[in-house]
Structures are given as C-alpha cells and as structure tokens.
Amino acid sequence: MSHEPFETLAAVYAAGALDGDDLAQFEAHLPGCAECQAAVREAQDTLARAMLSARPQTPLPAVREALVRRVERTRGAGRRAWLTWAAATAVVAAVAAGFTATWVAVRYEARLGQMARETAAVKERLARNEAALQEQVALYRGAVELLRDPATRVVDLRGQGTAASASGRMIWNDAGGGHLFVAGLPPAPAGKTYALWTISGGTPRAAGLFGVDASGRSAHRIAPEVARGAVGVFAVTLEPEGGTPAPTGPIVLASK
Ligand SMILES: [Zn+2]
Structure with a gap:
C-alpha cells in the first residue's frame, strides 16, 4: 500500500x-x-x-x-x-x-454558508423594517401637514364602558380628512374589528376599520373623501369583521 x-x-x-x-x-x-x-x-x-x-x-x-x-x-x-x-x-x-x-x-465552508444565510435573513428583516418605517414616516408627515392648517382641530376621545381606560386623539380637518391615534384599547376579539364613525347632525358615517397592536395602540388615517361637511362627534365601536353600514356594537371611544 x-x-x-x-x-x-x-x-x-x-x-x-x-x-x-x-x-x-x-x-x-x-x-x-x-x-x-x-x-x-x-x-x-x-x-x-x-x-x-x-x-x-x-x-x-x-x-x-x-x-x-x-x-x-x-x-x-x-x-x-x-x-x-x-x-x-x-x-x-x-x-x-x-x-x-x-x-x-x-x-469554514459550513460557517460561511451559515453566515450567508444569516446575512440574507438580516437583509430581509431590514427591508421589512424599512418598509414599515416608511409607512410610519408617511403617516406622521401626513399628520404634521394637517396640523399646519389653521382649520385643523385636535379632538380628544374618551374610553367608554369596558374600554374606559382607552384614549384617543383625532387630528381633523373638515376638508383634508384626519388622523386618529388610539391608546389603551384591548385587541378586538376574534371576528371583530374597531370601526370609526364621524357623526354630523345625528347621522353616523363610516370612517374606516382598524385594529390595534399588542400594546393597544393604533394610528388610523381618514381619507379626505370621508370628510364631507362639519363633523360634530367622533365615535369608535366594536363591529363584526368587514364592517357594517351603521354602528351596531358597543361604543368604546367617543368625543364630547
Ligand atoms: Zn509510510
């Protein structure tokens, strides 16, 4: 041999x-x-x-x-x-x-392969984070733009019933729509969602559905098309997923 x-x-x-x-x-x-x-x-x-x-x-x-x-x-x-x-x-x-x-x-071959996989995962995570950040920046920029307008109002919403500890703040412009910021709202139960209503002259108008994150917070944009006429009251109710044409569930947040 x-x-x-x-x-x-x-x-x-x-x-x-x-x-x-x-x-x-x-x-x-x-x-x-x-x-x-x-x-x-x-x-x-x-x-x-x-x-x-x-x-x-x-x-x-x-x-x-x-x-x-x-x-x-x-x-x-x-x-x-x-x-x-x-x-x-x-x-x-x-x-x-x-x-x-x-x-x-x-x-090192194994280690380099591992590193390559880790790098790819980090890149993907960064891309996701960046997209989320851009979305957030756009949201806050929109809110700031709205605040520049002297016609914009800031309206407080108070928690009601089982959501008494919740609070909300609406940045609202009758012509430009608004931004609703919510805190302390419990996540909606399965099959349910939160619905925002703008009420003028006693008539509620649907202003979008939203959920809250794990900490009970939410930032919800209301498009200018929704803001038609002077709004007297803002209210949030718990509704079936998919929404309803008129409020049916309990009120969880309302302005005075
Ligand atoms: Zn030998």
Missing part, C-alpha cells in the same frame, strides 16, 4: 491513539516505510518536548475531541499505559497541524 494515507496517522500512532483497522494497517505498513518511521520518531520527540513544556499546545477542539476519545479507548485496553491523557493531547496538537488545512476548509 502506498505511503500517502499513512502520513497523518504517524503522529496518532506515536500518541498511542490509533486503533482498529487503522492500527493494523499502519503497523503492517510501518516496517517497510522509512518516511513513516521518521514521522513516528518526530512525533515521539514532539511528545517528549510537550511533556517538558509548561505550556500545553491546543489543537482544534473537534480534532482534539475525536482523538482524545480514541486515546481513552486505547487506555481502557491497557495499551501504552505510559501515555498520559495530557501528553496525548499535546501530541495531538502536532497531528492537528496536518489536519488543519482540511478541517479549516470544512469548518
């Missing part, structure tokens, strides 16, 4: 960590191979130096673990009892040097 596959086994053999078929094949190969004999001698020298050295060399963890397991097995069999666990570990450092190139490639 050619020398090639035994090259990296010499140091493992010197450490007494070789076993099974590897050991049998290496021992069959060794007497006829000067290179392997030299490699074993060199590894034994390394072992001797390592035992004298105060600073243990540390191989790659995965290589160390795999080889230490082998050392433990051979120790269990009583073979080469002179070899201490620490000394074997030190020699394995020399072995690891031979494995390094391969191990580094394998480990």
Whole structure:
C-alpha cells in the first residue's frame, strides 16, 4: 500500500491513539516505510518536548475531541499505559497541524454558508423594517401637514364602558380628512374589528376599520373623501369583521 494515507496517522500512532483497522494497517505498513518511521520518531520527540513544556499546545477542539476519545479507548485496553491523557493531547496538537488545512476548509465552508444565510435573513428583516418605517414616516408627515392648517382641530376621545381606560386623539380637518391615534384599547376579539364613525347632525358615517397592536395602540388615517361637511362627534365601536353600514356594537371611544 502506498505511503500517502499513512502520513497523518504517524503522529496518532506515536500518541498511542490509533486503533482498529487503522492500527493494523499502519503497523503492517510501518516496517517497510522509512518516511513513516521518521514521522513516528518526530512525533515521539514532539511528545517528549510537550511533556517538558509548561505550556500545553491546543489543537482544534473537534480534532482534539475525536482523538482524545480514541486515546481513552486505547487506555481502557491497557495499551501504552505510559501515555498520559495530557501528553496525548499535546501530541495531538502536532497531528492537528496536518489536519488543519482540511478541517479549516470544512469548518469554514459550513460557517460561511451559515453566515450567508444569516446575512440574507438580516437583509430581509431590514427591508421589512424599512418598509414599515416608511409607512410610519408617511403617516406622521401626513399628520404634521394637517396640523399646519389653521382649520385643523385636535379632538380628544374618551374610553367608554369596558374600554374606559382607552384614549384617543383625532387630528381633523373638515376638508383634508384626519388622523386618529388610539391608546389603551384591548385587541378586538376574534371576528371583530374597531370601526370609526364621524357623526354630523345625528347621522353616523363610516370612517374606516382598524385594529390595534399588542400594546393597544393604533394610528388610523381618514381619507379626505370621508370628510364631507362639519363633523360634530367622533365615535369608535366594536363591529363584526368587514364592517357594517351603521354602528351596531358597543361604543368604546367617543368625543364630547
Ligand atoms: Zn509510510
């Protein structure tokens, strides 16, 4: 058999960590191979130096673990009892040097793949966040624009009934629509949604449906088309999902 596959086994053999078929094949190969004999001698020298050295060399963890397991097995069999666990570990450092190139490639390939996936996930998350932020900026810009108009009113809404602790603030312009900001409203039960009504002359007009986030907050835009005529009262009711032409559910928020 050619020398090639035994090259990296010499140091493992010197450490007494070789076993099974590897050991049998290496021992069959060794007497006829000067290179392997030299490699074993060199590894034994390394072992001797390592035992004298105060600073243990540390191989790659995965290589160390795999080889230490082998050392433990051979120790269990009583073979080469002179070899201490620490000394074997030190020699394995020399072995690891031979494995390094391969191990580094394998480990880093996996790691780079992982990093690429993580980067893609981060990019996707950032894109989503950016879209959400742009939406939010557009919303607040719209509210600020509305506030520039002297005809714009700011109307407070108070929580009613089971939503007594809720509050709302409407930025309203009879010509330009409005923005409703809500806080402290419990999430609507399944199959239900919140509906905003603009009431003028006792007649409620639907001004859109909205939900609240986990913290009970919402920002709801009311389009200019909805604002027709002077609005006297704003009210929010709990309605079936999909909405109704007129309010049917309990009032949760209302202006005075
Ligand atoms: Zn050889």
